[in-house]
């Protein structure tokens with residue numbers, strides 16, 4: 241195993257983007273930021289120096305950070321922000337993970353431009369477990385950009401691939417298009433990252449099928465598809481064979497939105513470009529599922545299965561020590577300074593999370609009192625018909641920094657239930673510090689008497705972010721073997737801001753080998 245060192249300088253840079261010149265926050269002046277390369281088993285040290293006028297913190301999305309929440313990154317959860325002019329070294333080991341993950345700012349909305357890929361290769365000399373080793377590889381991060389045109393909250397000005405909207409965007413030029421050069425007959429591993437702030441996305445390549453081989457840095461049973469679905473925070477690796485008529489083919493993406501909210505329908509394109517083909521040829525567009533194609537989405541998600549081989553077993557917890565049921569709700573709270581006297585809010589079990597002013601992990605580790613409470617309810621206080629007719633009563637929520645305590649090494653089942661408080665919507669949920677198994681999913685209300693019998697406990701997909709379907713539920717299981725304080729939140733930035741988040745406190749086990757490591761000396765304090 242090696243030690244991989246990176247220097248990340250957070251700097252504001254003037255760029256010309258989407259036909260406008262504007263300053264953006266970047267790492268090393270690049271957008272997307274630099275790719276971090278490591279191998280399974282490596283130690284990674286990334287020194288982040290903040291030259292911008294904003295507070296900063298960076299999260300290594302999907303890295304388990306065993307006993308090492310200090311390197312996880314969410315501001316006020318595992319650390320205080322890196323202030324302007326200050327540095328912090330994120331120092332972590334990559335244990336038992338390989339594939340594509342990514343990193344992003346974890347404070348305010350800065351992840352819009354502060355993000356990049358984190359590529360974990362198998363150990364030296366170990367091939368991928370695919371029938372053919374790819375000849376080439378590329379990372380494609382998909383973003384949505386700003387909302388500067390006064391559009392409704394979920395709307396963006398554009399989607400982009402590796403920061404570029406593609407030639408169909410008004411005013412676009414060649415330099416605003418990402419192109420991947422391929423050689424006829426060769427195979428390519430594409431590492432697709434949904435770095436968008438607010439959109440679940442379809443992605444397809446004209447004329448080419450994709451073989452999905454890995455999701456969220458876990459190998460899956462390979463399957464071939466003409467389009468894929470990816471939620472904010474998720475990653476998907478596909479193998480593409482360049483075996484069509486040499487030409488130029490669009491790789492395109494646009495949102496999947498089956499909720500009655502305004503549909504952000506902006507398509508981003510990039511180009512799969514066969515070598516030797518003139519760049520003047522007009523590319524072909526792929527057929528993408530329509531924005532409300534719930535059938536495609538369901539069928540696609542059903543195909544995602546863990547590889548579950550002796551080498552890569554799916555260690556699904558078969559028994560459950562702790563059952564949790566959390567409702568996801570949008571609502572409104574009184575707000576004296578707001579135009580209508582109310583403010584949109586979001587909640588889990590009707591609790592809107594309030595960010596603390598010092599890091600929760602610090603408060604937990606040092607036993608600092610009064611920062612959080614450990615009384616997050618295991619189920620909603622009052623049950624109701626979660627997905628029935630739009631619920632307009634009881635839209636108010638209670639507020640608090642309330643966490644849930646989990647015993648070390650216990651097995652947890654969590655059902656996340658969307659509700660029709662205000663409106664149904666899909667929510668990509670991300671748990672820090674863990675992968676989990678997605679054992680079940682359904683539309684409507686979760687039925688504790690019937691639904692568990694249908695759970696997949698053999699080869700469910702293992703991941704770190706899962707979509708809770710619009711007006712439906714998702715069940716996940718994990719073993720709480722990583723002590724610390726771990727954030728869980730909706731990866732739609734708008735919803736996170738509204739309070740759709742909470743955190744687990746996982747106890748230490750017996751002895752130092754099962755306990756949170758001591759904090760690093762340069763941990764930023766508030």
Ligand code: C2O
Pocket residue numbers: 299301314344346473670672727729731
């Ligand atoms: Cu990718 Cu808490 O975030």
